[in-house]
Amino acid sequence: MSAFAALINTDRAPLDESLLRALSGVTQTQVRIDGCVGMATASIAAGFDGGPSSADSPVWAVIDGRLDDREGLVAALAASHRQADLRCVPDAALLVYAYEKWGHDCVSHMLGDFSFCLWDARDRRLLCARDHFGVKPLYYARVGNVLVVSSVLRWLRCHPALSRTLRHEAIGDFLLFGVCAEPSQTAFLDISRVPPAHRLSYSLELDSSRVDRYWALESGDCVRFADPREYVEQFSHLLRVAVVDRTRTERVGVLMSGGLDSSSVAAIATDAMGPAASDRLRAFTVVYDTLMNDEERDYSSVVAKSLGISISHISADRYQPFDRWDDDSLPPEPSLEGLMAAMLDVLDVVSHHGNAVLTGDGGDPMLLPSSVIDQVGRTSVASLAADLLRAWRLRVRPPFGIRSRIARWGDDSEDVPAWLGRDLLQAFDPRGRWQQMRCKRTAESGARSTAVSDVMDPWWTSTFESFDPGATQRPVELRYPFFDVRLASFALQLPSIPWCLNKHVLRETMRGRLPESVRTRSKTPLPGSPIEAGKQWSSQRAVELFENTPEIRAFIDVRKFGAMVNGDSLLSNESLGAWAAISLAMWLRCDAMSAVSGMG
Secondary structure, rough: OOOOOEEEOOOOOOOOOHHHHHHHHHHHEHHHEEEOOOEEOOOOOOOOOOOOOOOOEEEEEEEEOOOOOOOHHHHHHHHOOOOHHHHHHOOOHHHHHHHHHHHHHHHHHOOEEEEEEEEEOOOOOOEEOOOOOOOOOOOEEEEOEEEEEEEOHHHHOOOOOOOOOOHHHHHHHHHHHHOOOOOOOOOOOEEHHHHHHHOEEOOOOOOEEEEEOOOOOOOOOOOOOOHHHHHHHHHHHHHHHOOOHHHOOOEEEEEEEOOHHHHHHHHHHHHHHHHHHHEEEEEEEEEEEOOOOOOOHHHHHHHHHHHHEEEEEEEEOOOOOOOOOOOOOOOOOOOOOHHHHHHHHHHHHOOOOOOOOEEEOOOOHHOOOOOOOHOOOEEEEHHHHHHHHHHHHHHOOOOOOOHHHHHHHOOOOOOOOOOOOOHHHOOOOOHHHHHHHHHHHHOOOOOHHHHHHHHHHHHHHHHHHHHOHHOOOOEEEEEOOOOOOEEEEEEEHHHHHHOOHHHHHHHOOOOOOOHHHHHHHOOOOOOOOOHHHHHOOOHHHHHHHOOOHHHHOEEEEHHHHHOOOOOOOOHHHHHHHHHHHHHHHHHHHHHHHHHHHHHO
């Protein structure tokens, strides 16, 4: 894995190599400079030699992540490069070949989890892009005569031309929704993010840049097979392809809870690896032994035993909200991930086995069923009737959605905290923002529109970025087989009834591959909050934190907060805004401390 940065002096002044090296803070940084343009990487994985060309090649690239379906990509490029064996070249070199063939449209021919920067010295153009779901981060900033791009947010923040000023709109989103809901924004005024499935291009000759979309996820019409077995066969095939592409490394871990999604990923990986799985694959399960009545230790052990793989159980009982935020676990942006320290310790354990770990994240949104009433007008009457009949024969009851539709019609309220600060409200309209988000959620019109909205929810982008190695500073990459373009495109074309009801297609796929106790297990949420210790956060303690964090007053009216937020616990669905405010204050305080110490 790698992390990279690209730096351009748009006034064409010679680039200071020491500044480019300083962004990473890593001593063994590889650098290549061409006058006013430079690139740096903290890993040999990306390669600065431009792939197939010599060090003097006019096209050079850095890439973070992984290109999938390499055989297909190589086959498409083979006619143009018969003299080279493209099967053995690194991903960065393959990227350069793709650019030589397709130009800026090369990203449309690529699959995988990636972000990259490519410099074409002939046309004096920079091309950057981010993968379809935004698994790999990509940020940029244009301040004065400087354009800086990086896969690591902290690297950009180290540039002396960029301020530490926060963006009011992003902080407003965080206090309303728990995440920055605008895909092109970060919490920092000077820094933007390239949204998922977008590319950034910059012309030095014209001194102009553009960000545009190269792919969009749409549900469209549902796929229809005459033989029901084809649904399961196709889904099973694509899930296997997604897992295999994410296990192209010597040893791989899997974050296996004992639930259906992660256990299915483990089972597919075990089957694909064959006898080598006992050594190559290891499961890691976070458990709670004292904080709550958690069954994951038992279920995950059953799965590991049936698959013949080793398993490590990691207890999370001892962690408190915001542990080590003042040390090594501070998220790169304001975040509700109060237990980052627990995840970092899990990654430390995983790193002793390998540098990649699979997760089952994504199974829920990909197979989220639509209600019957939501399909009326979006699915033909004949198809809907046939689907309902099949569900009846399978004894699966679909949600009709009448009550939820009535509830939506009767509820136009927005959860806008009355304690938002005056300065924030001058730049941010919370009620207008709620309306924008509501309209955005209803913009999709396909039969699986709800699932599409959930898959593309900004919360996933935030999660991917929070647990990327560039943010965790751990040498372990999380990989998400369910967030595979090929699998997701098919899964979101499945008829909701019956294939998505209770994840019917996945359960049928895993028939005979998982123990029945797990294959037929209902989705079981934890019997308590993983940050149950958050009950210690009373409104009084929050106010004391605010009073000792003067930066929070730009966003929170501390007096109103203390008067309006009551109770011993501020950790509940009803008090998301209050918990977001506490998280913001803790982040502001710890970020200021890191700036003083030179860490931020």
